[in-house]
Amino acid sequence: MRRDTFLKSMVALAAVGSLPLSAHAAVAMKMMLPANPGGGWDTTGRALGKALQDAGVASSVTYDNKGGAAGAIGLAQFVNGSKGDANALMVMGAVMLGGIITGKPPVNLSQATPIARLTSEYNVFVLPTNSQFKTMADVVAQLKKDPGSVKWGGGSRGSTEHIAAAMIARAVGVDPAKINYVAFRGGGEATAAILGGNVTVGGSGYSEFAEYITAGKMKPIGVTSGQRLAGLDIPTLKEQGIDVEIGNWRGVYGAPGITADQRKALVAAVEKAVKSKAWAEAMEKNGWTPAWLAGDAFGSFVDQEFASLRDTMVKSGMV
Incomplete structure (x- = not known):
């Protein structure tokens, strides 16, 4: 094929979007x-x-x-x-x-x-700074007493934090069907609800909460990893006696x-x-x-x- 003919063919292909990205x-x-x-x-x-x-x-x-x-x-x-x-x-x-x-x-x-x-990424569960609870043990105790009174806030139904909340309930002897999970359409909405104290406990990837944890506006009480996240002093659920591990x-x-x-x-x-x-x-x-x-x-x-x-x-x- 002549060079000019080849170039014209390439231009035509590009014009209709048929060229692979690497071209x-x-x-x-x-x-x-x-x-x-x-x-x-x-x-x-x-x-x-x-x-x-x-x-x-x-x-x-x-x-x-x-x-x-x-x-x-x-x-x-x-x-x-x-x-x-x-x-x-x-x-x-x-x-x-x-x-x-x-x-x-x-x-x-x-x-x-x-x-x-x-x-x-693993999920981290956090408490609002004005929470009456201090630890995951406090949350679990209330969950066992009255499952519906604990409002879990996070992403959409079926998100890893939703699944983790259900797994926590099951692991501590509470019917997962009775958990009160509040689903939000995006991380921004969930974060606002946690900061405003509108949910009992919030869950998401650490990256979404990092700045608020560092600023002392959220208190981390558990991470869904098998071992503690590097450089972070957040206890795993497993080391708190809750046999739950799930990644995102x-x-x-x-x-x-x-x-x-x-x-x-x-x-x-x-x-x-x-x-x-x-x-x-x-x-x-x-x-x-x-x-x-x-x-x-x-x-x-x-x-x-x-x-x-x-x-x-x-x-x-x-x-």
């Missing part, structure tokens, strides 16, 4: 954030967008927050509105799986394209209907982004643990997690 120096990308501003998905998506630009694979990134139903509303918009778009990404994670299990929405993750798992993770999916080459290019772009300085700074700032897993391996992991979470939720009386 572009940098492209305008779109990020679906299926939650309201201020939460973990929002923070993750915006940090990844900055990293994609820092790595030189995105010229710009636009964000679309669409909260509700544990991400199912955003997932539906992404699935129905981004078909074949090789430059679109959606942030998701364990919370979305839980929401799909409990809510049974008309869309599911199998309709989108798994790209990569990015981070893992976040990743990104691509649009439905993209080609194998487009998927490969997206994986490469995200992998380049997570090696950038901007991403390293976000990891350190938020206390995230790297958990890179890409392509088909990530898709298999999601399937396994879905089955495992469903089993846990059934045993905890949530399904």
